[in-house]
Amino acid sequence: MIDLSTSYLGMPLKTPIVASASPLSHHPDVIQRLEEAGASAVVMYSLFEEQIIRSSLELDYLLTHGAESFAEALNYLPDHGKYNVGPERYIEQIHELKRKVHIPVIGSLNGVSPGGWIHYARLIEEAGADALELNIYNIPTDPNITGADLEQGYVDLVRNVRAEIKIPLAIKLSPYFSSLPNLAWRLMEAGAQGLVLFNRFYQPDFDLESLEVVPNLQLSTSNDLRLPLRWVALLYGRVPVDLALTSGVHTANDVLKAMMAGAKVAMMASALLKGKPDEVVRAMLMELQTWMTEHEYESITQMQGSMAQRAVAEPSTYERANYMKVLGSYQDAGPTIPDVTLQAGMLYPVD
Amino acid sequence: MSSEQITLDGNEAVARVAYMLSEVVAIYPITPSTPMGESSDAYAAAGKPNLWGTVPSVYEMQSEGGAAGALHGAMQTGALTTTFTASQGLLLMIPNMYKIAGELTPTVFHIAARSLAAQGLSIFGDHSDVMSVRGTGFAMLAANSVQEAHDLSLVAHAAALESRVPFLHFFDGFRTSHEVNKISVLETETIRAMIDDELVHAHRSRALNPDRPVLRGTAQNPDVYFQARESVNPFYAACPGIVQKAMDRFAGLTGRQYRIFDYVGAPDAERVIVLMGSGGETAAETARFLADQGEKVGVVLVRLYRPFDSAALMAALPSTVRAIAALDRTKEPGSAGEPLFLDIVSAVTESQISPTVIGGRYGLSSKEFTPAMVKAVFDELGKDQPTTRFTIGINDDVSGTSLSYDPSFNIEAGETVRCVFWGLGADGTVGANKSSIKIIGEETDNNAQGYFVYDSKKSGSTTTSHLRFGPHPIHAPYLIGAGEANFVACHQFAFLERVDVLSYARPGGIFLLNTPFGPDQVWGQIPAEVRATIRAKNLRFYIIDAAAVAQSTGMGSRINTVMQTCFFAISGVLPREDAIAAIKDSIKKTYGKRGDTVVARNFMAVDQTLANLYEVAIPAADPSPNGLHMRPTVPDAAPAFVKDVLAPMIAGHGDDLPVSKMPFDGTYPTGTAQWEKRNIALEIPVWDEKICIQCGKCAFVCPHAVIRPKVYPAEALEGAPEGFKSVSARFKELPGQLYTLQVSPEDCTGCTLCVEVCPVKDKTQVGRKAINMAPQPPLRVAESANWDFFLSLPEVDRTQIGLGSIKNSQLLQPLFEFSGACSGCGETPYVKLVSQLYGDRAVIANATGCSSIYGGNLPTTPWSVNKDGRGPTWSNSLFEDNAEFGLGMRLSIDKQEEYARELLPKLADIIGADLVDALLNADQASEAGIAAQRERVDALKVRLDAAPAGPKSPLVKDLLAMIDVLVKRSVWIMGGDGWAYDIGYGGLDHVLASGRNVNILVLDTEVYSNTGGQASKSTPLAAVAKFAAKGKGRPKKDLGLIAMAYGDVYVARIAMGYDDVQTLRAIQEAEAYPGVSLVIAYSHCIAHGIDMTRGLDQQKLAVQSGMWTLYRYNPDLIDQGKPAMVIDSKPPSISPEKYIAGEGRFQMLVHSDPTRSAALMAQAATNNHEHHLRLEQLAKGE
Known part of the structure; x- marks a missing residue:
């Protein structure tokens, strides 16, 4: 019998496949089916403090805009007095998920204010979440803010939240740090038990006809696996935290790679959104077992970290030489070198 | 029995009691009674039970007549009933009131008594309406104050049940209905003790019941009708005693004795x-x-x-x-x-x-x-x-x-503190004062009263709040008078130059001013007249830059919390710390349910206010020369009537106008809005002539006709002010001429629709367009001069250009300009377009509603005239009869034209056979044809005037008296959806069936906009509106398809934000169609809860989502062997969710009941799809 079990943030899990933060968690019935298919935990969609603030201000605008201006129409919309503009619906959905599934439910939070992070983290804990994932992103646009300032902000945030809640804490990061291992270490010291690699940013596009910047949300593919794969492999064994790999997990092979790099779990969203979520998971787990049987693996834990940088014969393949080699081969094929700085330069503040 | 003391207004005071004592509440909006229906609907939506523990059925009807009919039926089948109305609404109930009283059926109608429309409509209070129904047999109980309205509501219901006589309980519209006062609220036990359930059961026992069948409502003959009419006398004889008994019982319960x-x-x-x-x-x-x-x-x-x-x-x-x-x-x-x-x-x-x-x-x-x-x-x-x-x-x-009377006579107690606040509509001033009254009334031992006055504009209106508080109950249902206010606050600095805000201040009083200038600069920045008053009255002068505090605390333009904090800080009505705690508590109560952020920002505003509040030391000397001055109300160039009659109204001195100045039949000149320079825009559009493509879209969508293009010969530029912009015109019919796009800085409201619609993007900076907003004050003087010069440039010759394009259509002079509609209004661009195309020969019947208010509310009117003095002639009859009113105009014009045409041949010897022939057979289908006919009519006048006296002289005079009808008249019947879909639908239907040449323009905002957003049958599925607080559960009525069923009605649905050319084409086809034309125009509206700068985008999304399909149904095409239906928009290409994301009316439901919202939106998507399929079948001729 093949043992697919793993653990994450101190929680024993039956399989390494976890449903990542996505709109699917709006639908408890879908999560129920995912559980039946073998998903071992679910990360809720993110509670965005920014969205709460915006909803709140919008509602206030609606109820006051044009009011008390004209004798016949002192306002224009009925005031119900009760609205779900705060975290109420999110909290309610955690409750509902906890009632309906037995797998761990991991809350996800994206805050903007120091008070907001702590307040909502507490609420999520009180609602019964088994763990909390902080979905931190802060796209710097101010030339006066240094990378060190930004990183220190992350570390302080994690420390502050850690001090306020008891449930396990994971941090979802972007890949855009000068020294990710250093940051990872400091986050671990600040109280993070897990790191989730990586957040995929909303990358806007240009519409050349309308000359407008337009949102362009694209689902990931297996090609996107490589970036987190490398960083999981680099961090494994260096920073003693649980690593979760997210972005680009679409096949059983992707899960195997994640595990071998050193991830405790492989998180999936795009693949689930593309197909029928439960069928996708079921098929992947079957395939996983088949592969493991064929290759005589007994357990997931057996392979975890087996291809991490520290475990492979040529650790340098993970480092800079790797990058040079790829570019070299690309150039040999003819096309010019792509502008590798473009992607970072294209990051826009999300407002 | 002790009871809670709270501050509320008369409408709420009444609705609380009426709702408690009713099972069926039939409602319909009409000012000033509307809030009673709204409260009832809100109570029911919140599941509030009545006295017997069940939630009343609150039902909106299509008119007040409908409400009375529904109540009549409800009473006949045993329910306890009530309704709320006023004015014309009460008149519509009269037939049923005779029936209800004649059948001795107990009910109570609560009336916020209001004037009746006579020489003019008025929404304000008097007893004309209730006096008009004194013959109906209803008992009439008058309440004099907010407390009495609350108390006598209960007495009325109790007495009605016992006497069986239905009651009209009335109180003064606005003065009582809208006055906020501290009252003792009736406990449920008191209400319980006043109502005898045996009487309720007796009412039920008289209900129509097939188990005990009766016949009620017979037709009676001369033999018995009279006697039967007299049979009720004992009930009326007993009624006063029953009322007094109820009043006495009430006194026993509350200690308040009425007689x-x-x-x-x-x-x-x-x-x-x-x-x-x-x-x-x-x-x-x-x-x-x-x-x-x-x-x-x-x-x-x-x-x-x-x-x-x-x-x-x-x-x-x-x-x-x-x-x-x-x-x-x-x-x-x-x-x-x-x-x-x-x-x-x-x-x-x-x-x-x-x-x-x-x-x-x-x-x-x-x-x-x-x-x-x-x-x-x-x-x-x-x-x-x-x-x-x-x-x-x-x-x-x-x-x-x-x-005559001595206005200085005053009886108010010295302890009463009187405060007047000047605010700009929607800046939060009134809301803040309502909050202050609540704080003073409920947190201190003081009694408090508030009354609020609004001017007649929907955008940039001026509000004045009159607050009194003091140790004694306040029985002063009149405004604070000149020189009486202890405290005057001016929340808008710009008012100082046009209103005498300090007229209210008493000597030694306090003046609080919101100003961008600091304590050291402000004295030199206020008009000399204001400085003189401050000195003369020895006022203490405080200032705050509320806008800056609001901005820095994320409050945007809402300065309410800042100014409220200043008021408490200066007035000392409460110790400062207590006042701040009370304000914060009030903020929590008011805004708590809207989220923590809103509360936090308000708190921050409170906290930052005091550090920015300064008392100004009055300098020993004034600036020299004497600095700024207040502006004249209207320019010197204004006509005498404007100066003598309208200007005092604009300045707030209309009360001083004597009777002799009033037109006795309600007739006023048009073209007067141009003299009322309101200067309400903070920013105005500025033209970048270098990148403009002269498309005219900005002018097309401008709701206020303040941005206009002109094409003119180069020599006309002589004498232009420095800085007047012009470029070569790009109009093929007008080669070699110049083009200018000019903005009227003092009439613009700053809505930005022109900028939003501008299709040009600066190639070096895509965020810039060919028009861009810039602060108004620095531009005002120069652009005003440019505007005056622009007006002096010649208008385009209408006969020389084709009118099928947007750019050409916008060269036509708007004859609807500078209305007081909401900034960014979605209705007025359509109205303006009609005025451009047909204004010089248009006769307009306008239903009561927003369009009649921004079109016809004194002091001024946007309906205007061209250089020849021609322009739309306009009238408003009622809300319910507008279609008939317009049809009457058509019948009249047609009849007179027919008679004129009959006379022409009879006078051929005087006129000349050729001219008669030309007049009778003129082709007036084009501008050129119209112009030619005008010339013929001018020639005809000359010949008729010159005709020697003779036997045909009477006929000559007859023809001269109506000669103008020989030029084709364009009859337009305009109004909103409340009229067309609901109250006026019966008449509209009759006109649709008439086949007569009228053009009906429905300005469809999908809600009763003028009365504050009540649901109509046009309100779409899932939209929240007043009277549909849970979200409308029924789909929108399809007025277009209903009209098409007649087969010979031209029908178009338009939305200029999606396709302006289709809008233009539809209006032109409608006018050209020789029968009835119905144009239904999507009109984005402030009542939709939208960002008004995005109104045109919302129109586009409405069409793309299939919520508003564009089409033209032209029966003339059938004669050409084509299907009458042409669909002008694509099948739904986006989900309705994308459209509703920008509309508060839908988002309210998303927030409050997401499950219901999702279900209704799914149904909407299906409906939209099916609707499109049905139209496609029509377009295929199936």
Whole structure:
């Protein structure tokens, strides 16, 4: 019998496949089916403090805009007095998920204010979440803010939240740090038990006809696996935290790679959104077992970290030489070198 | 029984009781009673039970007539019922009221009494409406104050049940319905104790019931009708006693004793005023004041006006009375006297005493009625030969009816603090003052009163809040007078240059000003007149830069919290710390449910206010020269009527205009809005002529006609002000000419729709367009000069250009300009377009609603004239009859044209056969054809004028009297969806079936916009509106398909934000179509809860989502062998969710009930798809 079990943030899990933060968690019935298919935990969609603030201000605008201006129409919309503009619906959905599934439910939070992070983290804990994932992103646009300032902000945030809640804490990061291992270490010291690699940013596009910047949300593919794969492999064994790999997990092979790099779990969203979520998971787990049987693996834990940088014969393949080699081969094929700085330069503040 | 003391307004005070005592509540919006229906709907939506523990059924009807009919049915089948209405609404209920009373069916109609439309409509308060129904058989109970309206609501319901006589409970519109006052609220136990369930059961037992069948509502014949009519007399005879008994029972429960006629004043009074309503409060307080000074005066307050108990009235009068003045708040032209006066005369005649009785009118349309006026009436009664019929409160220099009075007479207690606040509509001033009254009324031992005055504009309106508070109950239902306010606050710095804000300030009072200038600069920045007043009245002067504090705390343009904090900090009504705690508590209560952020920002604003509040040390010397001055109300160039009559109204001095200045038949000149320079835009559009493509879209969508293009010959540029921009025109019909796009800086409202629609993007900076917003103040002087010069440039020759394109259409002069509609209004661009295309020959019937208010509310009108003096001629009849009104115009014009055409051949010897022939056979299908016919008519006039006297002279005169109808008239019937879909639908349907050449423009905002956003049958599925607080559960009525069913009606649905060319084409086809045309125009609206700068985008999304399909159904195409239907928009390409994401009316439901919202939106998507398929079938000719 093949043992697919793993653990994450101190929680024993039956399989390494976890449903990542996505709109699917709006639908408890879908999560129920995912559980039946073998998903071992679910990360809720993110509670965005920014969205709460915006909803709140919008509602206030609606109820006051044009009011008390004209004798016949002192306002224009009925005031119900009760609205779900705060975290109420999110909290309610955690409750509902906890009632309906037995797998761990991991809350996800994206805050903007120091008070907001702590307040909502507490609420999520009180609602019964088994763990909390902080979905931190802060796209710097101010030339006066240094990378060190930004990183220190992350570390302080994690420390502050850690001090306020008891449930396990994971941090979802972007890949855009000068020294990710250093940051990872400091986050671990600040109280993070897990790191989730990586957040995929909303990358806007240009519409050349309308000359407008337009949102362009694209689902990931297996090609996107490589970036987190490398960083999981680099961090494994260096920073003693649980690593979760997210972005680009679409096949059983992707899960195997994640595990071998050193991830405790492989998180999936795009693949689930593309197909029928439960069928996708079921098929992947079957395939996983088949592969493991064929290759005589007994357990997931057996392979975890087996291809991490520290475990492979040529650790340098993970480092800079790797990058040079790829570019070299690309150039040999003819096309010019792509502008590798473009992607970072294209990051826009999300407002 | 002790009860809670709270501050609320009269409408809410009444609705609380009426709702508690009803099972079926039929409602329909009409100012000023609408909030009672809204409260009832909100109570029901929140599941609030009535006295018997069940939630009443609150149901909106299509008109007040419908509401009365529904109630009649509900009563006949045993329900406890109520409704709320006013004015024209009450008139529509009259037929049913006779029935309801005739059948002795207990109910209570609560009325916020309001003027009736006569020479003009008025939304304000008097007794014209209730006096019009005094013959119906309803008992009439008058409440004089907010507390009384609350209390007598209960008395009315109790007495109705016992007497079986239906009751009209009324109180003064606005003055009582909208006054906020501190009252004792009735406990549920009190209400319970007043209502006898046995009487309820008796009512049920009389219900129509097939288990005990009866027939009610027979047709009766001469033999018995009369006797049957007399059979009810015992019920009416018993009614006053029952009411008094209920009042006595009420007094036992609450300690507040009312009598059907209450006397106040000296026990040995010789002079007595009799009146009812809020004026009674003023009169009673004045009588007490004068009696305390030894004057023998008193007041009888009439509470039960019908059934009129003469004996009780006489018993209420002191035996010493020598002269009585009956004051009526209504007018019956041509009568022997107004109703109350006649009733008093009758009562006195039948009594043993014989005092002199005189009658006067006061307070029509909320005209102020003050202690000074009461004193004048008492003084008149003291004369040996008093004026027997008089008016008080106006200067009647035509008929000489008016009594003079001394406005400085004042009776208010010295302890009462009086405060006046000047605000800009929607800046939060009124809301903040309502909050302050609540704080003062509920957190201190003070009594408090608030009343709010709004001007007639929907954008950039001026509000004044009148607050009183003090240790004694406040019985002062009149505004704070000149020189009386202890505290005056001006929340908008710009007001200083156009309004005398300090006229209210008393010497030694306080003046608080919101200003961008600091304590060291402000003195030099305020007009000399204001500086002089501050010195003369020795005012303490405080300033705050509220806008800066609001901005820095994320409050945007809402300065309410900042100014409220200043008020408490300066006024000292509460210790500062307590005041701040109370304000924060109030903020939590008001905004808590809207989220923590809103509360936090308001808190921050409170905290940052005090550090920015300064007292200004008045400098010893003024700037030299004397600095800025207040601006004249209207420019010097304005016509005499504008200067003499309209300007005083604009300046807020309309009360001082004498009767002789008033047009006696309600006829006013058009083209007057141009003189009312309101300067309300903070930013205005600025033209970048270098990148403009001259498409005209900006002018097309401009709701206020303030951005206009002109094409003109180069030589016309001579004398242009420096900086006047022009470029070569890109119009193929007008080669070699120049083009200018000009903005009127003082008329623009800053809505930004022009910028939003501009298709040009600067290639070096895509965020810039060919027009961009820039601050108005630095541009005002130069651009005003440019605008004046622009107006002097010649208008385009309408006959020389094709009108099928947007850019050409916008060269036509708008004859609808500078309306007071909401900034960014979605209706007015359509109205303006009609005025451009057909204004010089248009006759317009306008349904009551937003369009009649921004189109016809005094002081000025946007309907305008061209250089020849021609322009739209406009009238508003009613809300419900507009289609018929317009059809009547068509019938009249057609008849006169027919007669004129009959006369022409008869006068051929005078006119000449050729001209007769040309006139009769003129092709007027084009601008050129119209122009040619005008020339013929001019020639005809010359020949007729020159005709020698002879046997045909009478015919010549007849023809001259109606000669203008020989030029084709364009009849437009305009109104909103409340009219077209609901209250006016019966008439509209009849007009659709008429086949006559009328053009119907429905400005479809999908809601009753003018009364504040109540649902109509046009409201779409899932939208939240008042009266549909849970989200509308039924789909929108498809008026277009209904009209198409007639087969010969031209029907178009348009949305200029999606396709402006289709809009233009549809309006042109509608006008050209020789039968009935119906154009249904999507009009984004402030009531949609949208960002008004995005109104055109929302139109686009509405069409793309299939919520609003564009089409033209032209029966003329059938004759050409084509299907009549042309669909002008693509099948739904986006989900309705994308459209509703930008609309608060839908988002309210998303937030409050996401499950219901999702279900209704899914249904909407299906409906949209099916609707499109159905239209496609029509387009295929299937």
